[in-house]
Structures are given as structure tokens and as C-alpha cells.
Amino acid sequence: MSNEAVLHGHPEVVTTHEVHHDEHHVHHHKETFITKYVFSQDHKMIAKQFLITGMTWAIIGGLMSVLFRLQLGYPDQTFPWLEDILGRWAKGGKITAENYYALVTMHGTVLVFFVLTGGLSGTFANFLIPLQCGARDMASPFMNMLSYWFFFGGSVVMLSSLFIQTGPFSGGWTAYPPLSALGDASPGSKTGMDLWITAMAMFVISSLLGGLNYISTVLNLRTKGMSMTRLPLTIWALFFTAVLGVLSFPVLLSGFILLLFDRHAGTSFYLSDIYINGVGALPNEGGSAILFQHLFWFLGHPEVYIILLPAMGMASEILSVNARKPIFGYMAMVGSLFAITILAFLVWAHHMFVTGLNPFLGSVFVLLTLLIAVPSAIKVFNWLTTIWKANIRFTPGMLFALGFVSLFISGGLTGIFLGNSTLDIHLHDTYFVIAHFHIVMGVSAFFGMFAGIYHWFPKMYGRYLNSTMAYVHFWVTLIGAYLIFWPMHYEGLAGMPRRYLDYSIWESFKQFSDLNKFISTVAMIVFAVQLMFVFNFFYSIFKGRKVTTQNPWGSTTLEWTAPIRPGHGNWPGEIPEVHRWAYDYSKDGRDFIPQTEPINPNESKH
Amino acid sequence: MEIVSTQRQKIHPHKFTLWIAIASIIMMFAGLTSAYIVKGSLPGWSTVEMPKIFYYSTGVMLISSLTIQVALKSFKERSMQQYRRLITLTAILGFLFITFQIIGFRQLAHSGVQLSGGSGAGQFLYIIFGLHALHVLGGAIALLVMFIRAFSTRIRNYNAVPVEVVSTYWHFVDLLWIYLFVFFLLK
CATH class of the missing domain: 1.20.210.10 (Cytochrome c oxidase-like, subunit I domain)
Structure with a gap:
């Protein structure tokens, strides 16, 4: 078809x-406001x-x-x-x-x-x-x-x-x-x-x-x-993200269905021996709350990579475009994405080390969890070698992609601590966990998202975002993110538990009251700067500097061969044909060679 | 015309989408049946005796799989008369299957297997078989749509893809049923 x-x-x-495939139709959809925008x-x-x-x-x-x-x-x-x-x-x-x-x-x-x-x-x-x-x-x-x-x-x-x-x-x-x-x-x-x-x-x-x-x-x-x-690696990453989602979300749905029956039909899949103050003892028996945790984390862990992989893919693409160098180790990048996808399904119980999990089983999950460090390290190495000795263009998108790599490294390293079931006895449910996942999947995924928005905004709306606001946005967010979450590691190592309302009544954690004040203040500043980004976004849709060339970043990929404001169908006339991979930058004395250009017989191999 | 010939060799995107959807549905039932296995080793587990009617519904499901396969074959041979008859028969068998399931649930309820309070095989059976019946219902509705289309004189439709998609899905719910049935028999 x-x-x-x-x-x-x-x-x-x-x-x-x-049969009449070669007859190209000029699309005259009758588009109303509803069919176009809603x-x-x-x-x-x-x-x-x-x-x-x-x-x-x-x-x-x-x-x-x-x-x-x-x-x-x-x-x-x-x-x-x-x-x-x-x-x-x-x-x-x-x-x-x-x-x-x-x-x-x-x-x-x-x-x-x-x-x-x-x-x-x-x-x-x-x-x-x-x-x-x-x-x-x-x-x-x-x-x-x-x-x-x-x-x-x-x-x-x-x-x-x-x-x-x-x-x-x-x-x-x-x-x-x-x-x-x-x-x-x-x-x-x-x-x-x-x-x-x-x-x-x-x-x-x-x-x-x-x-x-x-x-x-x-x-x-x-x-x-x-x-x-x-x-391009973006597509590989988004592809694996979709595979993860399609295979793990249904399991979460199963968990929710059983939960719904426990709530409304009186079954006891998750409930056993419960006494509620003011209600009394419940008749439910034989249920297991741990069962829900298994079903939840079977999605929950792949979910982490569902969040992170798109950011990885976009960062790879943006780093390569703005370093004006081919991505280092393309096949290794694809292979490590694949390895992460497989491992994502095999590590869920590391969220459950302290639920009374069999210690032998725990050690298996420790091993599998720490294995994720291998593909992650391959990716980090390849990002660093991509920008190594490059003539970098520091566009806002590039800055956010670099910030992503920085945050992924800092957040990933603390994952090695948490992946150990023995250290987890001390660290679970503390601020260390909060700091770890906020840096590695929260803020770094946000950085990937910002990088993507700054990089593809010209393609989306035919205008640029304001760069001055973008630079302020980047620096405040990067420094702010570290100032917010770095101190939380210390609080967590000291044993400060998460999800508590008030730490000031607790003798051991009174020492952190000034630190908490500091974190809160920075959080407010960073939030205000995000509002500035939102302003920049909506302002630039209508008033931003117009894109005048089809390929403003000098990128090889296909989206920049489409018109500046592509209609439904993306390319008027034929879809361009592709002759090469997506990363021919600084090759044979040329700044970049688009994917649509046929291979020259005298060309060097990449 | 080279583009067409290379793309012809590829599987139709809608069929391909169906295969991924099937993988997704498999994961859902894999989640539920593995929950069953985990739960079965915990104290307070109760077993259930399978009502006889589920054997009959297995037979109905197997026959309907056969009829839709022949329906697809006759569609491809353009014998539309037979296609219409068979697709109607398949839809009727689908609804018969769901009726049998409901009767089976009633019999279980009469024999004292209740949702409230318990968490044994019976409760899992209600939920797992119920979800499967919902998937059969979805297929039966798709069949009804095709049934209406087959009798419409306005649209002449010789595109086999929708018929193939529905028949693949129907075989899938059939196999899924056999898996679930055997799973509950063995456990």
C-alpha cells in the first residue's frame, strides 16, 4: 500500500x-477550522x-x-x-x-x-x-x-x-x-x-x-x-520508545483492572488483614499488595526509558548537527538503544528490594540493573566523542542537548548506588532517590524536550524562538536544577525520608532546615524562568523572527527538504528519495551533504 | 513504477498494526495470568471447578474460526454470496460464544463463586474470561460492520485487507481463548 x-x-x-500510483494528486481538502485545528x-x-x-x-x-x-x-x-x-x-x-x-x-x-x-x-x-x-x-x-x-x-x-x-x-x-x-x-x-x-x-x-x-x-x-x-537516531529512539510502551502499558492496565475490582466489587487481589480506624476489620483475605507492585513496576521501569529514550535520540541528532560532525558510533548507538529496551523489561524488581524480596532474586536484579550502565556508558562516550574537537555552534537547542548529557551523567551515576540491593536498605525512600530520578529522568528528559523544541520550532511554526530568553532559560534551569537536586543527595544519605510534611519537628533533620529553604527558593526561581519560556513559546509563534531558508540549521535530514510551512502531506509532489545515512557532516570538504543527494563515485566512505 | 513494486512486497500497514496490537493484548493477558500464578502460591487461595458449558463455547469458537477462514477464501474468489452467508454465521457464532460465557458465569455464581471477599481462581476466572469476552465482542462488532458493508449496494468493495484484518484478529481471540481455557484447566 x-x-x-x-x-x-x-x-x-x-x-x-x-494502479495509478504515479498520478500525483494535488490535495484540495476542504479544511474548516474544526478539521484543521481541532x-x-x-x-x-x-x-x-x-x-x-x-x-x-x-x-x-x-x-x-x-x-x-x-x-x-x-x-x-x-x-x-x-x-x-x-x-x-x-x-x-x-x-x-x-x-x-x-x-x-x-x-x-x-x-x-x-x-x-x-x-x-x-x-x-x-x-x-x-x-x-x-x-x-x-x-x-x-x-x-x-x-x-x-x-x-x-x-x-x-x-x-x-x-x-x-x-x-x-x-x-x-x-x-x-x-x-x-x-x-x-x-x-x-x-x-x-x-x-x-x-x-x-x-x-x-x-x-x-x-x-x-x-x-x-x-x-x-x-x-x-x-x-x-x-536518524531520533527515529530509532522513538521507535524503541513505542515498542516499550506497547508491551508494558497493557500490563499496567491489567493491574488497574484488578485494582478496580478490589475497589468496587469487593475482591481481594491486593487486600488482606486490614483494620481501618473508625471502620473496623475488613473481610478481605488472601490478597497481596506486592502483586500490584510487580504489575505496576513491570510498566514502571520501562516507563523510565519511555521518558528518556526520546530525549536521548533528539540529543544525539542535535549534538551531531551543531557539532557539524557525524554522530560517533551510529551502530553502537542503535545497539545500545536496543540493549536498553531489552534490559528495561528485566529490572523492575529493583524498585522492590525492601519489600521482602528473596535475596537471591534481588542479586539477579542487581546484576541486570547494573548491566544497564553498559549501554548508557556507550551512549555517553559516543556523545562526548561526537562533540570532541568539534567547531560547536552554541544554539539554544545545542546547549540544552549538552545540558542533557551533563544531567544524564550525574543522574546516572547515582543510579549505580541505588541499583545495589544492600545500599538500597539505607537509601530507599529517602531524598537520595528523589534526587536521583529527578536529575536522570525528570530534568534531563526536560532538557531533551527543550532541545527538541528549540531545534524544531522553526519547522513547527516557521519562526524562531527568541535566543536571548532561550539563553537565560538554559543557564538558570541548568544551574538551578543542580542547586535544587544536588543537596538532596546529602539529605538522603543522612537518611531523610521522602514524602514527609514537616522535617522541623525531627531532631535528626533540623540541621537541614536552611538547606530546605535554599532548595525551595531556587525551585521558585527556576519555575519563574519556565514561565518565561512559555511566554517565549507563545510570543514566538506569532511574533518570532521568520524562517527564510528551508534548512536553517544546515541539517542533512529529510524534514528540512519540506517547505518551510509544510501542508498536510508534507511534500508537494514526490517524496524525496534517500541515498545516504543521516550524518554526512564535514565530509570531503563539504559542510554537510543532505540525505537526498546521490552518492558521488569519488566520495570517501564514512 | 518501481516504488509501487517495492512497496507491494511489504505487509500492509493496517495488518502490521494489528500484529503489534495483538502483541500488546498478549502482554495484558500475560500480566493477568502471571498475577494468577503469583497469587496461586499465596495462602488463602481457592480453586474453582470449570463449568461444562465452557467446553461448548470452546467448540463454538473453533467452528467460528473455521467459518471466517472459509469466508476470507470465498471473498478472495469473489463468491460474495457465500462470503455474506459465512460472515453472518461467524458473527452469530461470536454472539453465541458470549452468551455461553455469560451462562457459564451465572452457573459459577450459583455454585457460590462470588467476587466479593475472595481472591482465588474463581475471581481471576471472572475477570480474565470477561476481558476475553470483551475482545470477542469487539471482533463481533467489526464483523457486523463488515456484514452491513457486504450487503450495501452502494459501495462495491473488493479490497481484501479489512477482511484479512478481521479474520486474523478472530483467529487470535480463538487461540487466546484456547490458551486461557487450558491455563485454567491445568491450574
Whole structure:
């Protein structure tokens, strides 16, 4: 089946399309506002919808962290304005314990799933896969549209849970039973949890619909000459991300289905021997809360790589483009992505070292976990050798890609500590864990996302983002991220547990009160700078400097052969044919050679 | 025309998408059945006796797999009369299967296997077989759509891809059922 037929999708005329394939149709869709901007089936518009929804969530999730950092940094003070915006959730200007837990839970859920999964791979898989593979659109544009609208629907449900009387779910983003299974366990476990599950189920469906499309587009709709080994690394990374999602999200859904039955049908899959204050002993027997943890982390660990791989792919591409050098070790990069994908499925129990896991089993998971250091180190080595002795152009996208590599190294190293089951006895559930995963998957994935936005914004909107604001954004965010999360390692090593409301009443952790104040202050500054980025983004869509050349970064890949503002179908006329890999930079005395240029017989081999 | 010939050798994207979706559904049931295995080794486990009617539903499922295969063959041979008859028969068998499942659930409930309170094989059976029935229902609805299309005089449709997609999916839910049935028999 041809690319053309996919775009038009009239099954009854497919046969005629295939016969007259060489007749190119000029597309005169009757596009209304609704079909162009709302229920669009154009992958580029869907990508922008994912991006803007994700950004909205990032602001909400970030604001939540500012609110609970206010409590953590200044536990002895009251902020009357908090009562004005949060009402009874901040009685007397102090966040209540219930609300604090709700805030940390929603902060985690929103950022992990709705921003760094939906917002990150939703945006860039949609935007880059057809453009960089040379396809008119996704394999099924309709399913792609459904994917966004399930995401949007899930977002609305999740958002609505913030406004109900008993408040949103407050048992932690991992939703462990019994807090998630028993409505009587806490106010947030009532309607809030039902909305949480509904929203997450819709989110899973959205991810699956999107992932199916990404995989079949990459494997089936590449343009002529685009063999798998000529694909840019972004596409490889997004491909493996989709594979991870498609194989791990259904398991989470199974876990949620059993949870739903425990909540509403009285089954005891996760519940056993429970006594609730004010309710009494429950009849449930024989359930196992650990079972949920297994099902959750079987998704939960691949989820980490679902977040991280797109950032890795984009960083590889952006580093190579702006270093004006071919990526070092292309096949090693692909191989290490593959190795990470396989290992991602085999390490979930390292989140459960202290649940009474069999120590022998634990040692197996330690070994598998530490094995991830090998492909990660290969990637880091290749990024560093790519920029080695390069004549680097420090564009904002490049700075964020470099920041990504820096954060990935610092955050990855602490993973080696946490991957050891013996060290984990001391470090689990402390601020060390918070610091580790915020640096390695939170902030570094954000840096990959920012790099992608700064780099591909000209392709998305035909204008540039403002560079001055971009540089301020980069430096404040990078320094801020280290200032926020570096000290948390020390707090964690000292044994300071996570998820506590107030550390000032605790003799051992009183010494950290000034440090907490410092972290909170920096967090607020960094959040303010993100708002400046959001301003830059929307301002530049309408008022940014216009892109005047088709290929502003001097890049080899296919998306820059399309018009500055491509229509639905991406290329007017024929899809370009590909003759070489994506990384011919500084070759034979030429700055770059586009993928569409045929190989010259006198050319040197790469 | 070289582009067409190279692309013809490739599998149709919709069929390919179906295969990935099947992998995804397999992971979901793998999650549930491995939860069953983990749970089965814990104290307080109760077993369940399989109602006889599930044997009949297995037979129905196997026959329906046969009918849809012949339907696909007759579609490809353009004998539309037979295709329509067989696709109708397959849809009816699909709904019959779901009816049998519901009867099976009723019998289990009468014999005292309740959802509330318990967490043994019976509770897993309700959920796993129920989810499987939902997947069969999805396939049966797809068959109904094809049924309506096959009788429409307005659209002449000789594209075999949708028929192939539905028949592949139908064989998949059949195999999935056999796996689940044997799984519960052996456990």
C-alpha cells in the first residue's frame, strides 16, 4: 500500500490508487477550522496539540511542586494568600497534610505520564517520524487523532479530580494498595482515585494507539532508499520508545483492572488483614499488595526509558548537527538503544528490594540493573566523542542537548548506588532517590524536550524562538536544577525520608532546615524562568523572527527538504528519495551533504 | 513504477498494526495470568471447578474460526454470496460464544463463586474470561460492520485487507481463548 492511499484512506478506492500510483494528486481538502485545528488528522497538528497540552500540564505540575516546596522550605510560616487560592486545603495559610500528599501525588502522576510521556513522545514521535522517515502521514491518521483525544479526555478527567470535594488521589503516584484500593483509607482514595484510574486508563489507551501507529509507520512507510540503518537516531529512539510502551502499558492496565475490582466489587487481589480506624476489620483475605507492585513496576521501569529514550535520540541528532560532525558510533548507538529496551523489561524488581524480596532474586536484579550502565556508558562516550574537537555552534537547542548529557551523567551515576540491593536498605525512600530520578529522568528528559523544541520550532511554526530568553532559560534551569537536586543527595544519605510534611519537628533533620529553604527558593526561581519560556513559546509563534531558508540549521535530514510551512502531506509532489545515512557532516570538504543527494563515485566512505 | 513494486512486497500497514496490537493484548493477558500464578502460591487461595458449558463455547469458537477462514477464501474468489452467508454465521457464532460465557458465569455464581471477599481462581476466572469476552465482542462488532458493508449496494468493495484484518484478529481471540481455557484447566 502506498503512502498516498494512507493519507486519503478510502478503502474502496485503494485498488485504483495502487494502479495509478504515479498520478500525483494535488490535495484540495476542504479544511474548516474544526478539521484543521481541532479534529485534525495531520500528524504535525496533532504533535502541536500534544505539545501545548503537555506544556499546560507542566505548568500545573510545576506549580504544585512550588506549593509543596513552600511547605518544605518554610514549615514554620503561614502564607495567607494560599488560603485564598486553595481554600480549606490551606487553612490558615498552611498547606494541610492531606493536601500536601495530594500535591506530591498529582505532581508525580502529571509529570511522569502527562508531560514526559504524552507531552514528550506524543509531540516528537508525531512530528518527526513522518517527516524524518519520508512519509505523508502516519499509518493510520485517524487512530493518531484518537490517540490525542484520548489523551485530552484523560487530561480533563485528571484535572477534574483536583476540584472535587474529597480532593484528588493522595496515595503517591505509584498508587500502591491499600491506599489506592480502599475508599475509607483516606479522603483522596474516594472519588479522587476513581477519577485517577479512569484518567490513567484513557492515557494508556492513548499511548497504545499512538505507539501502534509509530511502530507501523517507522517499519512500513519509509521513503524509497530509507533503509533502517539510514534513519536518524531520533527515529530509532522513538521507535524503541513505542515498542516499550506497547508491551508494558497493557500490563499496567491489567493491574488497574484488578485494582478496580478490589475497589468496587469487593475482591481481594491486593487486600488482606486490614483494620481501618473508625471502620473496623475488613473481610478481605488472601490478597497481596506486592502483586500490584510487580504489575505496576513491570510498566514502571520501562516507563523510565519511555521518558528518556526520546530525549536521548533528539540529543544525539542535535549534538551531531551543531557539532557539524557525524554522530560517533551510529551502530553502537542503535545497539545500545536496543540493549536498553531489552534490559528495561528485566529490572523492575529493583524498585522492590525492601519489600521482602528473596535475596537471591534481588542479586539477579542487581546484576541486570547494573548491566544497564553498559549501554548508557556507550551512549555517553559516543556523545562526548561526537562533540570532541568539534567547531560547536552554541544554539539554544545545542546547549540544552549538552545540558542533557551533563544531567544524564550525574543522574546516572547515582543510579549505580541505588541499583545495589544492600545500599538500597539505607537509601530507599529517602531524598537520595528523589534526587536521583529527578536529575536522570525528570530534568534531563526536560532538557531533551527543550532541545527538541528549540531545534524544531522553526519547522513547527516557521519562526524562531527568541535566543536571548532561550539563553537565560538554559543557564538558570541548568544551574538551578543542580542547586535544587544536588543537596538532596546529602539529605538522603543522612537518611531523610521522602514524602514527609514537616522535617522541623525531627531532631535528626533540623540541621537541614536552611538547606530546605535554599532548595525551595531556587525551585521558585527556576519555575519563574519556565514561565518565561512559555511566554517565549507563545510570543514566538506569532511574533518570532521568520524562517527564510528551508534548512536553517544546515541539517542533512529529510524534514528540512519540506517547505518551510509544510501542508498536510508534507511534500508537494514526490517524496524525496534517500541515498545516504543521516550524518554526512564535514565530509570531503563539504559542510554537510543532505540525505537526498546521490552518492558521488569519488566520495570517501564514512 | 518501481516504488509501487517495492512497496507491494511489504505487509500492509493496517495488518502490521494489528500484529503489534495483538502483541500488546498478549502482554495484558500475560500480566493477568502471571498475577494468577503469583497469587496461586499465596495462602488463602481457592480453586474453582470449570463449568461444562465452557467446553461448548470452546467448540463454538473453533467452528467460528473455521467459518471466517472459509469466508476470507470465498471473498478472495469473489463468491460474495457465500462470503455474506459465512460472515453472518461467524458473527452469530461470536454472539453465541458470549452468551455461553455469560451462562457459564451465572452457573459459577450459583455454585457460590462470588467476587466479593475472595481472591482465588474463581475471581481471576471472572475477570480474565470477561476481558476475553470483551475482545470477542469487539471482533463481533467489526464483523457486523463488515456484514452491513457486504450487503450495501452502494459501495462495491473488493479490497481484501479489512477482511484479512478481521479474520486474523478472530483467529487470535480463538487461540487466546484456547490458551486461557487450558491455563485454567491445568491450574
